[in-house]
Amino acid sequence: MKILVLLNRDGGTLKTTDLDWLSELLRDEFQVHGHEITVERCAGKGIVEAIRRHASRNDIDVLLVGGGDGTVSAAASALMGGSVALGILPAGTMNLFARSLQIPLDIPQAVAALASGTTTEVDMGMVNDEPFVHQYAVGLHARMVRFREHIAYGSRIGKMWATTRAVFLALRRLPVVELTIDIDGKVERIKSSAVAISNNLYGPGHLPFADNPRGGVLGVYVCRQRNMRRVMKLTMDILVGRWRGNPDLEVQSAHRVEIAYSGRNHSNRAVRDGELDLLDDRSIVEIKPLALKVLVPSDATYLPHGSEAAAQTATAHPADAI
Known part of the structure; x- marks a missing residue:
């Protein structure tokens, strides 16, 4: 899979994280699992525009964002209904959506879980569209x-x-x-x-x-x-x-x-x-229902099983599974 990582260097815990170390960790983990990965850093004031710019690309499979809950919400809104999956590196205060997706809150554990993860679809809420x-x-x-x-x-x-x-x-x-x-x-x-x-x-x-x-x-x-x-x-x-x-x-x-x-x-x-x-x-x-494609740990308990999983596998693009 082709992964683009956007790190909000002003968001949440990333403000105090060594981003050189984190970028190297991301490249090492994802490349071990056979993925192509590019890591970019953005200022907080430019992260939403960067997300929107990359959301419509057809040459990536996953847009992995690192930042707070606001960054995650903006990315989900931009990617909803599209073919690019959202990956979340939890770096916010509460990380509530990441918790719902069962992504570990510890950054190295989250990177490892996502690098060996899979894609699925999850629900989105809408208020006046x-x-x-x-x-x-x-x-x-x-x-x-x-x-x-x-x-x-x-x-x-x-x-x-x-x-x-x-x-x-x-x-x-x-x-x-x-x-x-x-x-x-x-x-x-x-x-x-x-x-x-x-x-x-x-x-x-x-x-x-x-x-x-x-x-x-x-x-x-x-x-x-x-x-x-x-x-x-x-x-x-x-x-x-x-x-x-x-x-x-x-x-x-x-x-x-x-x-x-x-x-x-x-x-x-x-x-x-x-x-x-x-x-x-x-x-x-x-x-x-199932309006957002996401990258999640392969052991997430809500992943489809049995006939539903078989039906998805039969129709999915080969890059949809890691």
Whole structure:
């Protein structure tokens, strides 16, 4: 396979990583497995343009990006529906999509797992035709990100501390968002402090990420509680994977969710993959099954088996398997 690596030298842990060492490690591991590999480094301000420029190429099989969650989301959006697979070198704060794909978080382990990996297709979420790999949310999450935008940080640890501060600041005065929400045809008007919709249901016992990125459903999470202590308890339960047992969180699965919002403020009232976004008067959120081709470890538990794997092998290009 032909692999192009784009390293965001200003993103996440790569800011403090020896990129000469990492580039050599990537070349050694992938060449051992018979692949052609090119490694390029980009400044953070130019990484999105570089991703878009390379996404439409027909002379590479994998675009492997190294950087934070924003870099990964931009790459997934650019590659969705195309023939080039996305590879992820996890170098962000949370690395939630990489966790969902079961890519090791340790950089040398991730390089080894991907070099001996395989390609498959996973689901993507869409909100008003804009893709997301992890989550779309309104209410408390948007307020937290707005607070975090005003807190300076210069490292991964600094971002984690800024996020923690922003959570507590947001919880001091809970937002109340009035929405009309249609979940697979069931319509209800709600007042909520937080609504989140995930690309596949979160798994239990860990940070909020999907255990099966090929599950074919949205996860819908609604908090109607407005007591600060109880919402704080729910926030902590979500972070450690105990959300299923919390009575203040309503959880459903869906294929299509429509949100109607008639509030005055629309700018920066939603969050898509961790970045502030416009909350439209009407937002349609859908799941796009198997819309993104990805490079993943060959022992990932969600990989297709049996007749499904045989059918894919029969129709796949020989370069699709490593």
